[in-house]
Structure formats: structure tokens, C-alpha cells
């Protein structure tokens with residue numbers, strides 16, 4: 109057993125918060141949750157930040173310009189230079205997800221097949237409107253019963 | 263606000279999701295189903311693999327198990343989520359900014375992590391220390407390349423009814439005009455005089471025991487920890503995303519023979535009907 113249950117959320121930054129949320133909603137099916145005002149922290153430099161729920165994961169978006177340049181234009185598959193968030197769909201829905209990416213005119217790389225000895229099946233790679241790298245995959249261990257992930261309220 | 267530096271012991275998985283969001287609903291609109299993994303660039307794979315395994319406590323599955331072209335390690339959490347460390351010796355650590363990721367632990371995993379960090383000589387800090395609700399815990403850590411993480415948990419004390427301080431004498435009822443809201447430090451409650459009587463409303467937020475304040479301009483109680491809001495009868499304001507875990511609790515009120523308002527902060531009243539004034543008291 110690991111000493112950690114899950115990753116509960118990530119805080120990312122985006123210059124145009126509304127645009128990135130719209131991308132997550134239309135392409136990935138995210139739900140807008142609320143804007144966390146950070147009021148308790150404002151004296152400590154907190155900023156209002158929207159939160160979006162994506163499947164069982166929460167993104168908190170900081171409307172700030174500081175931070176790394178995420179990727180070169182045209183680079184779809186974020187490598188080790190930066191973070192990449194990967195979500196899974198059931199293997200049976202993977203093709204439908206690829207079709208959806210095409211419908212939404214989202215350029216992507218793949219599908220790429222992973223080695224059979226690992227937990228991943230196939231992946232596609234793309235990035236959102238703010239340049240964050242995303243991967244959607246199906247997993248070979250999709251029938252394994254892991255501990256349940258705590259899911260945020262939509 | 264923190265009554266203690268560590269959560270009470272528990273192996274229960276925390277009853278809240280990321281950012282202390284409530285967990286009742288699953289978003290069925292999501293096209294993607296589950297979070298699968300986070301890929302992180304690191305400059306030295308051996309060093310980072312040891313850090314994520316020994317300091318954070320992830321299970322190491324092995325190396326080069328995916329189609330990632332660079333050398334990489336795959337580590338797993340108990341929910342099946344993965345962290346993949348991909349090596350790039352020329353990777354430039356990102357400057358300090360808001361980008362971070364948060365590992366969710368059970369209270370006991372958190373206690374062990376804090377001990378592990380202490381033994382390994384890591385400084386244990388939380389940038390929001392003093393601004394967390396009761397039972398909300400977080401440690402800031404950075405991996406060897408400066409990637410920022412939180413180790414977080416929610417202890418069972420976040421959801422316990424906070425102890426009262428006996429019967430509080432709020433003075434003569436006639437001292438309060440209709441519309442008054444008076445905050446009492448002893449016993450942590452608000453005494454509200456409505457048209458139809460008095461309510462003694464506990465200050466403790468029902469999300470996770472943050473302490474609410476009264477916002478007179480909005481005629482509401484507000485919890486600064488995750489923004490829950492409640493109306494002047496302690497009922498959650500009805501909008502999506504309000505973190506309130508139910509109405510603010512109310513304490514029973516009695517009036518003394520000479521018309522003083524006595525609030526029993528040791529008890530929670532089932533009946534939320536405002537306590538009408540005794541006849542003749544204005």
C-alpha cells in the first residue's frame with residue numbers, strides 16, 4: 109500500500125481563465141464549480157480563483173502571468189519539460205473520445221500504444237487553450253478495484 | 263485557528279475532495295472519467311524516484327513502463343492514480359508561482375508523513391497556516407527540482423460538534439431590537455432577534471468547523487475558509503457550490519423570570535423556531 113490516496117487537485121495558471129474553462133467544458137466535459145475568493149488569504153496575497161471539476165479531479169485556475177512558458181507553439185505532446193495531466197476513459201469509449209476531439213477541431217498526437225507490461229493502454233496528446241498539456245488514455249488496469257477517489261461536488 | 267498541528271488519528275479516507283469541496287455528486291457530464299496520472303519533468307531520475315517513494319510514500323511500479331520516450335519511473339497511489347517522472351537533465355525548474363499539486367492522505371498517513379519529513383530534516387510549513395478551518399491540514403513540500411506539492415488531509419475533528427461553554431447570559435431581552443445580530447465570544451454564537459423571536463446561532467461552520475462572521479451589508483453569515491454563506495436564520499444560501507454542510511446549529515434559549523436571554527451553548531436545539539419573547543417583554 110502506498111502512503112498516499114490520490115492527487116486531489118492541481119493549481120494551474122492561465123492568462124484567460126474563461127477561455128480555458130470553456131475549453132475544458134466543451135472538450136473534456138468539465139463542470140464549473142465556483143469561484144473561490146481566497147478572502148481568508150487575501151491579506152497573504154490570495155487571488156480569486158475559479159475551480160473546475162473534471163471527472164474526479166479538481167483544477168484551480170489562477171489568473172496570473174507568472175510562471176513557466178508551458179510549450180512551444182505546435183508542440184502537442186508535452187514531454188518532461190512541463191506537467192501533463194492525463195485522464196482515462198473506459199477502453200470502449202476511447203474511439204468516441206478521439207471522434208469528439210476531431211469534431212471540436214482539437215489537434216492531437218496519437219493514439220500511441222503503451223508497452224503491455226505497464227498500466228496504460230493507448231493515449232492521445234493535446235493541449236488546452238492556455239497551453240497546458242493533456243493526455244487521454246485507456247488503462248489496462250481499468251477493471252482493477254482501487255480505493256475510491258473522493259469526488260468534488262459539481 | 264488550528265487547535266493542533268496534527269489531525270486526530272483515523273484511517274478513514276477524508277470525506278472531502280480537493281480544495282475541501284463536498285463529495286456527494288459525481289459530474290456525469292464529464293467526457294473523461296477518471297484522473298489517471300500526472301507527468302512531471304525531473305532533472306535526475308534516481309534522485310526524484312527516491313524522493314517520491316521515500317518522502318511522499320508512493321509505490322514504485324517500475325521504470326519505462328509507458329510509451330514516454332525519455333527514461334521514466336511510474337509510481338502509484340492507492341486509488342490507482344499514477345505519478346510519472348520523466349527525466350530531462352536540461353529541464354529548467356519553473357519559477358515559484360501558483361502552480362502546485364495536492365496529494366490527499368488519510369489522517370494517519372498524514373501523521374506518518376509529518377514524522378517522516380521531520381526525521382528526514384525537511385522543514386514542515388504551510389503557507390496558509392492560521393487560515394485553515396479546524397481539521398484541515400496541509401504541509402507544503404517541494405521535490406528536488408522545486409515542483410510544489412501540498413500533502414493534505416481532513417481530520418475527523420473537522421466534522422465534530424465543537425464543545426460549548428455552558429449557559430451564557432446575554433442580558434435583558436429588551437436590549438435587543440428586531441434586526442439585531444450580536445456576536446458572543448464566550449460560547450461562539452450569534453444572538454439574532456427576528457420579528458418572531460430570538461435565535462442563538464452557532465458560529466461554527468457546518469462545512470468543517472471554520473468560524474463564521476456576520477456580514478451586515480449582505481445580511482448573512484459568511485465563513486472565510488471556503489466561502490460558505492448562511493442567511494440570518496442560519497440556513498445555507500441556495501446557490502450551487504455553497505460549501506455549507508447544512509444549517510448552522512442553533513442553541514436552546516430560555517428567558518429568566520426577569521426577562522434575560524439565556525443561551526445553553528452545550529446543547530444543540532432540534533427545533534429551529536425562534537424563541538418568542540415572554541409576554542410583556544418588549
Ligand code: FES
Pocket residue numbers: 282395467468469470471472473485486487488489490505506
Ligand atoms: S469551513 Fe469550509 S466554508 Fe466554512
